[in-house]
Amino acid sequence: MKPIRKFTVRAVVPAPLAALEELAANLRWSWHEPARRLFEHIDPEAWARSGRDPVAFLGEVDPARLDELAADAGYVAWAEREREDLREYLTAPRWYQGHGADAPKAIAYFSPEFGITEALPQYSGGLGILAGDHLKAASDLGVPIVGVGLFYQAGYFAQSISADGWQQERYPVQDPDGLPLSVVRRPDGTPVDVVLALPDDRALCARVWRAEVGRVPLLLLDTDIPANDDDLRSVTDRLYGGGGEHRLLQELLLGIGGVRAVRAWTEIAGKPAPEVFHMNEGHAGFLGLERISELIGHGAPFDVALQYVRAGTVFTTHTPVPAGIDRFDRALVERYLTPMLLPGVDPADALALGVEPGADPAASAFNMAVMGLRLAQHANGVSKLHGEVSRRMFGALWPGFDADEVPITSVTNGVHAPTWTDPALRALAEQTLGTADTEHADWRSASLDDTELWAVKRRMRQHLVEDARRRLVAAWSDQHSGAPAPDWVHRVLDPDVLTVGFARRVPTYKRLTLMLQDPDRLRALLTHPERPVQFVVAGKSHPADDEGKRLIQQLVRFAQEPELRERIVFLPDYDMGMAATLYPGCDVWLNNPLRPLEACGTSGMKAAMNGALNLSILDGWWAEFAGDDYGWVIPSADQAGDAAERDALEAAALYDLLEHRIAPRYYERDGDGVPGEWVRMLRSTLSTLAPELGADRMVREYVERLYRHAARHVAAIVADEARGARDLAAFGARVRAAWPGVHVLHVESGGVESAHVGDELQLRASVDLGALDPDDVAVEVVYGRSRADDTLDAVRRSTLELVPDASVHGAAARVYAGSVVLDRAGAFGYTVRVIPKHPLLLSAAELGLVAVAD
Known part of the structure; x- marks a missing residue:
């Protein structure tokens, strides 16, 4: 009942x-x-x-x-x-409190999901876990962040697996009163509700809940309140659920409602208003429009308000493929972006921000990432490789510039060590190394014996085995109407066998089933009489992704074979609770995505924090941190003829590494039963690699390279009654209007007959500036190593600003001159270009305007 x-x-x-x-x-x-x-x-x-x-x-x-x-x-x-x-x-003061007056007093961090703890299931995967780790590290460092998200009544979904291996979803509803949350209230005790005006004279209301994440408040907006019509109560029903309009309403609420919630909370709490706003992916992009609307309400024109908002906004992209970006039907967005929702904002100006480069503005989909980048003067990817991928993927927003000049940097993700490090490892560090700070302990110290370290690693593996058996027994009971699980389920896995972990979301590019490419070779690895390998696999496929579900089914069916079922298991309902035993219990962490489609992939970082070695394609974070002491690289078959050949080649490399290098090293034991070389790598991973992977390192980078920079830029923009914002807006409008008249007419060179290293190349360029003044532009020579495809090598390329030639007067064209020292041998090339120049522009490419010599 x-x-x-x-x-x-x-x-x-x-x-x-x-x-x-x-x-x-x-x-x-x-x-x-x-x-x-x-x-x-x-x-x-x-x-x-x-x-x-x-x-x-x-x-x-x-x-x-x-x-x-x-x-x-x-x-x-x-x-x-x-x-x-x-x-x-x-x-108490912490790291951030030692910063100067130019550090922002407050930062608002918006994300569609937050993975703080399994007790507050408001996450689906890596994006949310990253956001949770960001808040925790900010708290530990004393960074004044306020998090902003949505409260989903059913969170993501609970996963079970049917008898035939098919993923099934359940959406258990949560009672916020039973969670570590409190309602944000005004001084008179009334709850804070934010309201969004919708078409047809309707309104969307949201209650604001607050979670305390250490020093960081996290505000979560909830539409399941009596003030809403029945259909609107379900706007925050589940994470990434529903169709396009449902998703759009969620993102309008996150961005617009989130800013309003922050505004109300800071006023009630007596906190400073955020100077910097950080969008964790494009889902929160509408926050920029709400801030523009607020500034227009204080008398600023749209273009001036836009400069103000851009100056203080950071945008982080997490996707390496266009298909991962939210895109909405333009007519649908136009229906919602009304002056009632965003007072003072012309809907045409708002819609223009989401138009994809080169598309017909009247027919283009509304692209949330494109809007986010146009609203943010500071942008980054989440690993060095992903930064490169992002610069190529979004390069059309800055036409005429090479990918390396696209203004998107990178901050490699990190993971929160206190959350993800097993208590047994912390206790060992405290007892033998004198610190519970596992991230910075000296794991190579002679005071820690190999035998002790290996015993703790086995204990963590034993814990994983026990947890896996418990979960599989429960799953069997669910599948079989409460019937007791057979004996073999109680024997799955062995705490003394080389254990490989793989746990991810299950889109096709992560290749859950690459290990099944050659089933016979995998069987041989699993059942090897002296050096067996066992796999623990977990992951959820999006409810609408049948192809991902088929991959899970394929793996589950393979794992059900009687001779293999104790050596390879699929654990249902992967979440933070499972991860807490899975990462520490594995000896090797497997990651085999299609390069370069893994933006970062932090699961391998969490495993490394617990002494696991990585076995991975050179993608995401592993591309910049891989080392022989930390694991093994699966060679990428980039030159394969097709996807099938690539999978076959990379799977073969995976099998070879497991059979010939990894398993022998793991089972090569000394007289005490300790694999000495393996433990040496384990120590190196904990001592040298783990400190680089921490979320504290990541948040420090955000502070130093993005947040402080944004706060300084805001200060410059708003100084003297926002003179900077007005000047920059006027400059941009004037330069865009005049740019069709800007041309490099002619370039002369001299001083070099037969070029040698050390020679000086003299250059003179005639430039038509049209209606612009010389102070509006920079004329540059771009030079460096010339490649076979007639482009300049981005790594070995330099720029030098040419100066006006004072000897030339009265000519219609301006003449600029300069010289370049030939400082290296080899193929050399150069060109001359004109770009806009203003002290408040942060990059040469920012306005997307360039005139290059033919």
Whole structure:
């Protein structure tokens, strides 16, 4: 019998244990092991059943047990110490507080999903986990970020696998009152609701929930409230669910409603308004339009408001393929972008921001990433290789410039070590190396014996085996109407066998089934009599992706073969809880996407934090960090004739590495049963690689290279009553109008008869500036190594600004001159170009205008 209504009744905690409620209310417990141990001590079994969620846990604990602990002076003192530690963590100066006055006072970080903890399932995969790690690292560093997202009643989906291997989805509804959330309220106690005006005189209302992620507030907007019509209550029903209009409403709410929520929260909390806004992918792009509307309301014209918004906006792209970008029907977007929704904003100006380069403005799809890039003066990819891919993918926004000049940089993702490092490894570091900071411990120290380290790694592998068996027993029971699982399910995996992990979302490019290319070779690896290998696989396919589901089915069916089922398993319902045992328990982490389609791929980073070695295609983060001490590179068959040949070649390389290099090294043991060379690589991974992979490194880079730069630029733009914004807007309009009249008419060279290294090439260029003044432009010679395709090598290319020739007067054309020293031998080439020049432009390509010599 189903209840007609469900809600959560919170536990009454005895007054002496009030510290527990304060600790449970802040999500720092999700990465702070001492706080987790405090809760676990109350009732270890109930703690495990609750999913290690203090809010749910306190509701399950026997009140008599709480009364008993309330009378235990030792436990009460322990709880008080943890509360004081939390309060100090929240208030004491940290790394960021040592920055100067030019550091932003507040940064708003918008993302469609956040993976903070399995107790708050508001994530689907890497994008959300990355966002959660970003907030946690910002908290640890003291960076004044406020996170902004949506509260999804059913989160993503819970996955199960049918008897024939097909993915099935369930959407369990969450009660926010039972989660570590609180409603944002005004001083009079009324809840804060944001309202978006919709067509047909309707309105979309959203309640604002707040989660405390250490020092960082996370605001989540929820439409399941009585103020909405029934159909609008479901706007935030599930992550990435519904059709185009449903998705558009979610993104309008995230961007526009999110800015309004931040505005309300900062006013209520007495916090400074954000100077910098960070879009974590294009889903939040509408935030720029809301900010423009606000500025127009204060008297700024659209073009001036646009310059202000661009100056303080950071856009991070996570996709390496156009298909991964949200694109909406123009007519649908036009229906919603009304003056009622965005007062003062001409719908035509708003729609123009999403037009794809070169497309018919009246017929182009509305591209969220394109809008995001046009609204942000600071943009980045999430690994060095992904930065290169992004510059090529979005290069059409800056026509006439080579890919290396496209203004998109890169900040390689990182992972939050305190969240993802196994407690057993932290305890080992604390006991033998004198620190619980596993990221920066000296894992090569002689004070840590190989035997001790290997014993802890085996314990982590044992934990994975036990967790996998428990999950598979539960899955069997679900599939077979509660029937007990057969004996073989209780024997799957072996804690003493080389364990390879693979857990990802399951789009086709990640190639879940590459390992199945040659089933016989894989069988031989799995069943090798002396050097067996076992695989633990997990992952979810998007509910609408039948091809991804077929890949899961193919793998599950292979794993069901009687002779293999104890050596290869697929674990259903991959989430953060599973990941906490999966990464530490693996010896090798496998990643075999189609290069270069992996933007970053942080799962291998989390595995490395736990001493796993990587086995990966040179893609994403591994392309810049791979080393012989950290794992193995699967060679990419880039020259293969077709996809089938490429898969076959790369799979063969994978099998060869496992059979001939990885397994022998793993099973080569000393007299104590320790694989000495393997442990040496494990130590190198923990000592040298892991510190480079931390989210603290990533957030520091965002602060130093993007946030501070954006804040300085905002200050320059708004100084003297926004004179900079007005000047830059006027300059852009004037230069765009005049640019068709700008030409390089003629280039002369001299001073070199037979070129040698050290010679000086003299150049004179005649330039027609049309209606522009010399101060409006820079005339540059671009020179360097010439390639066979008649282009200049981007790596060995330089620019030099030519100067006006003062000896030439009265000519219709301007003459510019300069000289280039030939500093290297080999093929050489040069050209001359004209680009706009203004002190508030951040790159040569920013306006997408260039005139190049023919």
